[in-house]
Amino acid sequence: MAIDPMPTTPVPYQHLLRGPLARAWRPLVALLFVLLGWLVVTIGVAVVLAGYVLAPGGPDPELTLTDFGEPIVFGLNNLVVAAFTPIATLSIWAVHRVRPGFVSSVVGHLRWGWLVLCTVVLLPLWIAYVLVTESMDGPTPELAPEPGWAVMLVLVLLTTPLQSAGEEYLFRGWVMQNVGAWIRRPNLALWASIVVSASLFAVAHTSFDVWILLDLGIFATAAVVLTWRTGGLEAAIVMHAVNNVVAMSFVVGTGDVGDVFITETTSGSPQQLVYSIIVQAIAVPLVLLLARWRGIERTYQPRHPAPPQRPPRWDYPPHVPGGFTPGDPGRTRDSGSGQVPGMPGTSPWGT
Numbered sequence: 001m002a003i004d005p006m007p008t009t010p011v012p013y014q015h016l017l018r019g020p021l022a023r024a025w026r027p028l029v030a031l032l033f034v035l036l037g038w039l040v041v042t043i044g045v046a047v048v049l050a051g052y053v054l055a056p057g058g059p060d061p062e063l064t065l066t067d068f069g070e071p072i073v074f075g076l077n078n079l080v081v082a083a084f085t086p087i088a089t090l091s092i093w094a095v096h097r098v099r100p101g102f103v104s105s106v107v108g109h110l111r112w113g114w115l116v117l118c119t120v121v122l123l124p125l126w127i128a129y130v131l132v133t134e135s136m137d138g139p140t141p142e143l144a145p146e147p148g149w150a151v152m153l154v155l156v157l158l159t160t161p162l163q164s165a166g167e168e169y170l171f172r173g174w175v176m177q178n179v180g181a182w183i184r185r186p187n188l189a190l191w192a193s194i195v196v197s198a199s200l201f202a203v204a205h206t207s208f209d210v211w212i213l214l215d216l217g218i219f220a221t222a223a224v225v226l227t228w229r230t231g232g233l234e235a236a237i238v239m240h241a242v243n244n245v246v247a248m249s250f251v252v253g254t255g256d257v258g259d260v261f262i263t264e265t266t267s268g269s270p271q272q273l274v275y276s277i278i279v280q281a282i283a284v285p286l287v288l289l290l291a292r293w294r295g296i297e298r299t300y301q302p303r304h305p306a307p308p309q310r311p312p313r314w315d316y317p318p319h320v321p322g323g324f325t326p327g328d329p330g331r332t333r334d335s336g337s338g339q340v341p342g343m344p345g346t347s348p349w350g351t
Contacts, residue, residue: 014180037087105232211268231298
């Protein structure tokens with residue numbers, strides 16, 4: 001009979017891979033799986049873009065994968081990042097033998113009702129956040145959409161949530177569970193996940209400006225905490241998606257969407273970092289209160305709990321007063337009265 005790879009005791013999200021099949025080499029092989037998957041997808045997208053550029057009547061032949069203001073480049077980049085969702089989940093299934101749904105949550109699937117509820121709560125918060133920060137940074141930009149803005153807006157609404165989910169499945173789900181597979185103590189696994197997730201998430205955006213790194217690190221920490229405390233990625237996905245969709249939708253009407261993307265030349269400021277800290281400080285407790293109110297499951301409950309352990313030999317079977325108890329180191333067959341309880345004057349040895 002096949003061994004169930006899931007833990008046999010209740011565990012938090014970051015320990016879902018610490019079942020009977022857990023081995024130290026599995027996270028390393030899963031990493032190779034992810035890198036190979038990313039390479040294949042990137043090459044495929046590059047081929048598609050090259051075909052588009054070289055086609056008769058195509059766009060500027062100098063077009064590259066970093067020209068985010070071009071709809072074709074914007075859409076392809078989002079789809080490359082979105083591919084991390086199947087890549088991360090398939091690596092968990094192929095290497096750890098754990099069903100892909102357990103990357104989504106501790107119940108084994110994405111909780112759509114919870115995801116929608118988080119959207120209803122966080123979307124108005126982020127709209128207010130963007131409007132307030134734009135007004136505090138100076139005069140509100142006038143509407144000046146770029147040519148093809150309608151196509152870009154559709155791409156933002158359709159592909160940006162997928163891009164946000166891909167980053168969460170990789171930098172939160174995959175990282176938390178694979179780091180947790182190596183570390184036995186849940187709290188230590190959580191802190192290690194925060195450090196690894198925040199570091200990789202910040203570096204992956206290619207800007208090494210200190211304010212951008214701190215901003216991304218705070219966002220990643222908030223997402224890890226939400227994933228841990230709600231037992232799944234839904235809240236983190238929504239927070240990431242509403243942040244990106246609202247910001248990009250605003251820029252579609254006022255300028256170039258490419259300005260929103262973080263690149264190696266992007267720089268931040270202490271003021272922007274303070275804004276980010278404030279909105280995270282509101283969003284995270286709000287979602288956690290909502291999760292508590294809704295009774296969202298935050299730990300994995302095994303279908304087949306581990307059987308209770310047999311009592312130590314010297315406690316089993318119970319001691320029989322006046323008689324011989326097997327395994328009792330303090331008694332021998334000849335010690336005691338030798339009488340059977342309830343039968344005065346008799347002896348089990350016939351004397």
